[in-house]
Amino acid sequence: MPNEPVLALRGISKRFGAVQALTEVHLEVHAGEVVALVGDNGAGKSTLVKTIAGVGPADGGVIEWCGRPVQVNRPHDAQELGIATVYQDLALCDNLDVVGNLFLGREIRRAGVLDEIEMERRSRELLHTLSIRIPSVRIPVAALSGGQRQTVAIARSMLGEPRLVILDEPTAALGVEQTAQVLDLVERLRERGLAVILISHNMADVKAVADTVAVLRLGRNNGTFDVASTSQEEIVSAITGATDNAVTRRRARTAEVGR
Amino acid sequence: MTGDIIEKDSPKDEAAARGAVAAVDPRLLVREEGLKGYLLEFWRKLRGGDLGSLPVVVGLAAIWAVFQWRDDAFLSPKNLSDLSILIVGTGLISVGVVFVLLLGEIDLSVGSLSGLAAAIVAVLSVNHGVPEWLAVLAALGAGAVLGALHGVFFAKIGVPAFVVTLAGLLAWEGLKQQVLGTTGSISMDEDGFVASLTSHYFSQVAAAYGAAGLAVAGYFLAQFLDARRRRAAGIPFRPMADILVRTGVLAVLLLAAAWKLNEYMGLPLALVIFVVVLVLFDFVLRRTPYGRKVLALGGNVEAARRAGINVDLVRISVFALSGLMAACGGLIIASRITSAAQSAGTGTLLMEAIAAAVIGGTSLFGGRGSVWSALLGMLVIGSIASGMALLGIATSVQNMITGGVLLAAVVIDSVSRRTQRSAGRG
Ligand SMILES: Nc1ncnc2c1ncn2[C@@H]1O[C@H](COP(=O)(O)OP(=O)(O)OP(=O)(O)O)[C@@H](O)[C@H]1O
Numbered sequence: 240m241p242n243e244p245v246l247a248l249r250g251i252s253k254r255f256g257a258v259q260a261l262t263e264v265h266l267e268v269h270a271g272e273v274v275a276l277v278g279d280n281g282a283g284k285s286t287l288v289k290t291i292a293g294v295g296p297a298d299g300g301v302i303e304w305c306g307r308p309v310q311v312n313r314p315h316d317a318q319e320l321g322i323a324t325v326y327q328d329l330a331l332c333d334n335l336d337v338v339g340n341l342f343l344g345r346e347i348r349r350a351g352v353l354d355e356i357e358m359e360r361r362s363r364e365l366l367h368t369l370s371i372r373i374p375s376v377r378i379p380v381a382a383l384s385g386g387q388r389q390t391v392a393i394a395r396s397m398l399g400e401p402r403l404v405i406l407d408e409p410t411a412a413l414g415v416e417q418t419a420q421v422l423d424l425v426e427r428l429r430e431r432g433l434a435v436i437l438i439s440h441n442m443a444d445v446k447a448v449a450d451t452v453a454v455l456r457l458g459r460n461n462g463t464f465d466v467a468s469t470s471q472e473e474i475v476s477a478i479t480g481a482t483d484n485a486v487t488r489r490r491a492r493t494a495e496v497g498r
Numbered sequence: 499m500t501g502d503i504i505e506k507d508s509p510k511d512e513a514a515a516r517g518a519v520a521a522v523d524p525r526l527l528v529r530e531e532g533l534k535g536y537l538l539e540f541w542r543k544l545r546g547g548d549l550g551s552l553p554v555v556v557g558l559a560a561i562w563a564v565f566q567w568r569d570d571a572f573l574s575p576k577n578l579s580d581l582s583i584l585i586v587g588t589g590l591i592s593v594g595v596v597f598v599l600l601l602g603e604i605d606l607s608v609g610s611l612s613g614l615a616a617a618i619v620a621v622l623s624v625n626h627g628v629p630e631w632l633a634v635l636a637a638l639g640a641g642a643v644l645g646a647l648h649g650v651f652f653a654k655i656g657v658p659a660f661v662v663t664l665a666g667l668l669a670w671e672g673l674k675q676q677v678l679g680t681t682g683s684i685s686m687d688e689d690g691f692v693a694s695l696t697s698h699y700f701s702q703v704a705a706a707y708g709a710a711g712l713a714v715a716g717y718f719l720a721q722f723l724d725a726r727r728r729r730a731a732g733i734p735f736r737p738m739a740d741i742l743v744r745t746g747v748l749a750v751l752l753l754a755a756a757w758k759l760n761e762y763m764g765l766p767l768a769l770v771i772f773v774v775v776l777v778l779f780d781f782v783l784r785r786t787p788y789g790r791k792v793l794a795l796g797g798n799v800e801a802a803r804r805a806g807i808n809v810d811l812v813r814i815s816v817f818a819l820s821g822l823m824a825a826c827g828g829l830i831i832a833s834r835i836t837s838a839a840q841s842a843g844t845g846t847l848l849m850e851a852i853a854a855a856v857i858g859g860t861s862l863f864g865g866r867g868s869v870w871s872a873l874l875g876m877l878v879i880g881s882i883a884s885g886m887a888l889l890g891i892a893t894s895v896q897n898m899i900t901g902g903v904l905l906a907a908v909v910i911d912s913v914s915r916r917t918q919r920s921a922g923r924g
């Protein structure tokens with residue numbers, strides 16, 4: 240391939256005590272590409288994300304950034320590279336306000352002192368451009384609804400200048416309109432030439448925005464598909480590991496009932 | 499930098515954004531102008547469990563009213579002046595405790611450390627002829643280093659802070675007795691540096707008024723400049739009337755205090771030290787990246803770690819700060835009695851320092867609180883102690899009442915946390 244991947248994972252393994260969460264996982268993401276990472280509950284998606292983000296470093300394997308092997312042992316390392324992550328559990332500080340959370344770990348300073356005014360101005364600007372509606376940027380995140388919290392977490396990843404954005408089930412708690420907005424946003428990121436890893440259980444969303452689908456099953460790669468030329472059934476059977484699975488059985492059943 | 503990705507929006511997005519502005523969410527919390535707006539916002543905060551320092555201020559007013567009613571010597575210049583010095587020692591310790599509580603942890607060693615600091619100063623300066631200022635630096639250094647040691651065991655090894663500092667409580671108490679030796683109690687120079695910390699008054703009438711005026715002017719200027727910058731940046735700012743009212747209230751309080759202090763012996767040096775420390779650490783907590791890290795850790799350690807914050811370092815530094823402030827408090831307490839005794843740092847000191855922080859409104863659950871709670875809490879505890887002493891009530895009763903106040907404060911903390919939860923996330 241002429242353009243080398245922004246991020247390439249080669250043989251990533253990770254174990255938690257007796258659980259081998261990841262075994263020899265490979266994954267490549269190119270600039271301007273949206274890779275959907277799918278798999279059943281407990282397949283190891285979030286674990287993989289955490290190895291990339293430096294939150295839970297891998298036990299084995301190599302992470303290549305722009306073709307060069309790198310060490311990502313701390314969240315700081317990932318930030319330096321330009322990796323922004325929206326975690327499944329959001330990782331927000333409930334007691335801090337929206338501005339505090341958006342800029343956590345990269346506060347704007349003015350003579351060594353927090354520049355609250357500039358941070359507030361930029362927060363408002365950012366939330367505005369993302370069409371995020373929040374009662375006030377100065378209320379503690381604890382007082383926001385689940386969906387609002389999720390939009391704050393997403394907005395957070397847009398600050399700075401990331402080259403790779405990882406979204407771990409970003410639409411899980413969102414309403415229809417907000418979900419559409421997040422999908423729009425993912426497309427915009429791609430247009431700007433960023434690499435995106437999107438984790439989702441929603442096949443429709445995946446089909447709508449992803450270029451490539453990488454399937455994880457029980458901590459192993461179980462195929463990489465080109466979205467345009469693959470049917471939803473093929474992806475589902477890769478996720479469940481069989482063509483005869485709960486999804487196809489259910490579809491057959493409801494089809495009979497419908498008839 | 500910000501919004502780099504989203505700067506050049508496609509027309510579609512701009513339309514969406516405009517739509518969002520046009521259709522302003524009717525539930526947006528916009529404060530109405532004037533007094534009504536204030537009261538409404540105040541009510542909303544109360545309903546949401548955000549009581550802030552309201553309970554303690556109300557409680558303090560009630561305590562003062564009751565004691566003044568029982569004995570009108572309570573609000574006399576001498577009694578208030580003595581009170582303002584009485585609270586400084588434990589108050590300084592409590593400032594360190596506030597930081598530890600903000601992490602959601604506890605430091606049980608502060609009492610012992612304060613006693614150890616007093617012993618170090620006395621032994622070095624009296625027995626070994628070291629200049630007092632040098633002995634003071636050594637004691638403060640010892641407090642910070644031993645505090646950092648607790649932090650290392652907690653942050654790096656993962657021993658619960660409760661246990662580490664409990665071990666510290668015993669160990670440093672023992673070390674203090676070793677340092678003091680068999681003599682038991684060492685008297686310090688009545689005219690020395692340490693003694694002057696609590697015996698010196700700025701007796702010129704202008705001193706107290708000048709300090710009050712300076713504080714009011716500084717407050718006004720800070721508020722005014724902040725509002726002007728906010729207005730220039732196009733974000734909500736505090737209206738001028740609001741700033742004037744706040745400044746006015748502060749001016750009345752401070753001038754009244756200055757007047758009372760001047761009626762007696764003037765502005766006590768110890769009080770100046772305490773207020774400077776409070777202002778300084780309040781600034782550190784609310785305005786510096788370091789303070790933001792402390793608060794973040796108290797809110798969600800994992801989130802802080804993922805944001806790239808060096809969690810271990812912040813934890814160690816907070817315990818070092820707690821040790822340092824414990825040593826400062828120990829010196830002030832030694833200064834009041836101009837001696838270091840075997841009993842230094844024992845008794846109810848530890849409990850009072852922690853109780854003050856909690857009574858003042860700092861949450862035991864971490865992440866919520868203010869440096870000023872050390873002052874408010876100590877005013878409550880000190881007022882009870884001083885009022886009861888005036889009325890000739892035994893210390894035993896005093897302890898029971900302070901215990902009751904602490905319980906009330908913790909109940910308020912727990913209830914407001916619950917209310918915040920239920921009023922917060924749906
Ligand atoms: N901190 C941990 N300690 C022990 N085991 C863990 C830990 N984190 C994850 N695991 C295990 O690793 C496996 C993969 O978990 P992971 O969270 O990556 O799944 P997932 O694909 O993100 O699932 P979901 O769709 O439910 O989010 C699971 O079996 C889980 O039990």
Ligand SMILES: [Mg+2]
Pocket residue numbers: 284285286327407
């Ligand atoms: Mg997951």
